[in-house]
Amino acid sequence: GNGVAAKxxxxxxxxxxxxxxxxxxxxxxxxxxxxxxxxxxxxDITAADGDESALLHAAYSIERKSEHPLAxxxxxxxxxxxxxxxxxxxxxxxxGKGLSASVGCEKVRGxxxxxxxxxxxxxxxxxxxxxxxxxxGKTPMYFSRGGRCLGMIAVADVIKDDSxxxxxQLHNMGLRVVMLTGDNKRTAEAIGVQAGxxxxxxxxxxxxxxxxxxxxKNTGKVIMVGDGIxxxxxxxxxxxxIAIGAGTDIAMDAADVVLVNSKLSDVPAAIRLSRATxxxxxxxxxxxxxxxxxxIPLAAGVFINVLGWKLNPMFGAxxxxxxxxxxxxxx
Numbered sequence: 001g002n003g004v005a006a007k008x009x010x011x012x013x014x015x016x017x018x019x020x021x022x023x024x025x026x027x028x029x030x031x032x033x034x035x036x037x038x039x040x041x042x043x044d045i046t047a048a049d050g051d052e053s054a055l056l057h058a059a060y061s062i063e064r065k066s067e068h069p070l071a072x073x074x075x076x077x078x079x080x081x082x083x084x085x086x087x088x089x090x091x092x093x094x095x096g097k098g099l100s101a102s103v104g105c106e107k108v109r110g111x112x113x114x115x116x117x118x119x120x121x122x123x124x125x126x127x128x129x130x131x132x133x134x135x136x137g138k139t140p141m142y143f144s145r146g147g148r149c150l151g152m153i154a155v156a157d158v159i160k161d162d163s164x165x166x167x168x169q170l171h172n173m174g175l176r177v178v179m180l181t182g183d184n185k186r187t188a189e190a191i192g193v194q195a196g197x198x199x200x201x202x203x204x205x206x207x208x209x210x211x212x213x214x215x216x217k218n219t220g221k222v223i224m225v226g227d228g229i230x231x232x233x234x235x236x237x238x239x240x241x242i243a244i245g246a247g248t249d250i251a252m253d254a255a256d257v258v259l260v261n262s263k264l265s266d267v268p269a270a271i272r273l274s275r276a277t278x279x280x281x282x283x284x285x286x287x288x289x290x291x292x293x294x295x296i297p298l299a300a301g302v303f304i305n306v307l308g309w310k311l312n313p314m315f316g317a318x319x320x321x322x323x324x325x326x327x328x329x330x331x
Contacts, residue, residue: 001277009245009260010270017256021240022274023221027170027267028213028234030226031181031188032157034244034264035195038069038227040157042077043138046129047151053083055151059143061085062101062108066093067229067248070139073155095230096182096205098141106146112184113142120144126152137190139183159194162265167196169268178216180209182230209234225267227251242267284327291323 001018005011012018029035047055060078063071064085078085088101088108098111109116113130116122122142130140130152138154170177179197181188181204188202201212210233216222217239224231224238227247232254235241243255246262259266299316303309 001273001280005270005273008266008269008273009263010266010273011258011260012270013256013258017240018274018277020221020274021223021242021257021270022272022278024175024223024240024271025220026176026178026216027223027225028178028180028216028238029195029197029264030224030228030231030234031179031183031191032069033227033247034225035163035179035191035197036157036159038157038246040070040073040139040155042073042153043156044133044154045151046126046153048123048126048149049151051150054145055143055153056081056083057085058103058108058145058150059110059141059153061088061103062091062099062110062143064088065091065101066099069157070141070155071099073157074141074153096208103145108143108145110141110143113140116142116144116149120147120149122149130154131186134184134186135190137187137194139187159191160264162263163195166264166268169265170271171196171198173268173271175271180204180212180224180234182206182209206230206233210237213237223267223271225264226255227262242270280331283330287326287330288323291319295319 002012032038045052056078059074060083063074086103088103091101093099097115098109100109109119113122113127133140133154138156140152140154142152143150167177177197178199178201179192180201183202185202188200192200204212213222213224213234214237221239223240223242224234225242226235227244229248229250232250235243235251235254240257241255242257242259243251244262245258245260252258257270295316298309298311301310
């Protein structure tokens with residue numbers, strides 16, 4: 001089973017992982033980089049006071065030090081459009097909320113609505129526009145500087161080509177599929193509809209992700225599929241953690257299974273392989289025991305007085321060889 005899996009880019013770290021993967025009844029998927037490509041691009045820029053250059057300058061300055069795929073989209077856009085940046089100090093990542101840093105004597109922040117609005121008031125018009133964009137499957141990110149909201153930049157990340165078919169395969173195998181993400185609810189639900197998942201749980205911090213996975217384990221065995229640092233606690237908490245090969249080293253270290261080709265369709269493939277391996281083991285046990293169940297009483301003379309049956313040692317040796325032949329051939 002491990003050999004076949006490795007040839008297809010699926011690495012089971014332990015025999016226990018190979019066994020347990022096929023027993024799951026719920027699959028939890030991270031969104032960015034797992035269901036989606038993780039290569040988002042900037043689609044909309046809305047400056048709060050019309051000063052787009054100030055918004056892009058602040059966003060570029062703070063996102064340069066972030067490793068999140070959404071940050072990479074802003075950095076790429078800024079570089080392509082010749083936006084200047086300032087060096088930052090005291091850079092801090094607040095998991096599931098955003099980023100904070102100092103540019104000169106002013107604090108620059110970037111992140112979700114709740115995070116930015118707590119330090120710089122976001123106008124109703126800006127929030128309404130962000131919600132409309134979120135309904136289209138885009139992720140709005142707000143930015144502030146010196147306690148003043150500068151505006152919002154929306155980033156879109158399309159789903160992978162095989163995400164929908166992978167989810168359909170999981171459904172056909174009788175599994176429930178849940179998408180778990182720190183993204184805002186409207187964006188997550190739009191992606192969830194495209195992927196065809198059963199349930200979307202959004203706006204969750206890394207520790208809440210881990211707690212959600214633990215709660216789902218009360219209904220049966222759970223597989224968690226993710227690729228980022230934020231997914232590591234949930235990957236560890238799940239019965240089986242599956243990491244996307246293109247993800248972070250921390251995610252791959254925390255996982256029980258690694259998908260080298262980074263294809264979501266390899267998740268149902270791993271489950272099928274696990275089930276097939278243990279079905280094969282049970283078949284082999286049948287062939288191994290059926291010969292002994294018949295042959296040992298026969299060799300011991302149990303049937304001599306009743307039916308006159310006995311077992312010639314030559315046939316006994318042949319039966320043992322045939323038993324091994326059936327097992328190996330079946331495997």
